[in-house]
């Protein structure tokens with residue numbers, strides 16, 4: 001079986017590494033020549049190709065930013081793909097992808113979101129066990145072909161992933177609160193500390209907590225701009241919810257409601273009991 005991976009960065013590269021034993025051949029496509037060379041050197045794919053080569057692919061993986069995925073789907077809809085080929089996308093939002101997928105290839109697409117990743121990007125960031133034991137959210141499977149869903153699930157099982165089925169609109173709402181807003185908060189922490197503090201004090205006083213809270217601020221701004229743009233409405237709601245908690249904390253501190261503040265923190269302690 002032949003696989004074509006579009007986007008040889010963290011997600012596409014890691015998929016290539018992990019699926020070596022599943023496919024007979026993996027063709028990699030990337031618009032960045034350096035990334036093509038790195039992907040070959042790192043053994044993420046067997047060869048570098050073009051969109052035309054995807055005509056021979058049984059499985060096509062789109063691991064590029066969301067608008068790029070939608071453009072690629074439009075491009076694929078005009079190619080003479082194998083009849084039952086499976087197209088998987090790894091976009092972090094799902095509603096625009098399922099809504100804007102051209103009708104003639106909608107059955108080929110199994111819209112997926114791996115709840116796995118890191119703050120690093122590019123082929124050098126690829127790791128073989130990125131997907132191992134992680135959740136793969138699959139959206140609106142009723143619009144995908146039966147054969148395609150079966151094949152996608154077989155690949156996810158091969159990767160030892162836990163499959164969860166979700167409606168795309170609901171997925172985007174939940175992802176805004178649980179994944180996207182925390183990234184905004186981390187960037188806000190990084191920017192506010194950079195404005196207030198100098199390098200020496202940051203290095204001296206950065207303990208584990210600060211490193212944990214600011215880790216996501218290392219993430220790729222280009223990729224995240226796309227995610228925030230696609231999920232604008234839900235993201236704004238999640239920022240409002242966060243602002244309201246921050247204001248509550250500020251008011252309790254200002255008015256010296258220390259007992260109330262302690263209770264509020266005890267509520268926050270509950271989160272990690274369910275994860």
Ligand SMILES: NC(=O)C1=CN([C@@H]2O[C@H](COP(=O)(O)OP(=O)(O)OC[C@H]3O[C@@H](n4cnc5c(N)ncnc54)[C@H](O)[C@@H]3O)[C@@H](O)[C@H]2O)C=CC1
Nearest residue numbers: 007009010011030031032063064068091092117118121122
């Ligand atoms: N980074 C993460 O932790 C996660 C990312 N995702 C999603 O996966 C997708 C890929 O993300 P990453 O692998 O992290 O990004 P990345 O930046 O590491 O890799 C993307 C690769 O695609 C190439 N590329 C971009 N646009 C292209 C195009 N139009 N045609 C050909 N090549 C193109 C880039 O040169 C780069 O090599 C994004 O949609 C992202 O939202 C999903 C889950 C986790």
Ligand SMILES: O=C(O)C(=O)Cc1ccc(O)cc1
Nearest residue numbers: 092114115116117118119179
């Ligand atoms: O680095 C982390 O902890 C992440 O949260 C990575 C991540 C980024 C984007 C996604 O859509 C899913 C996971």
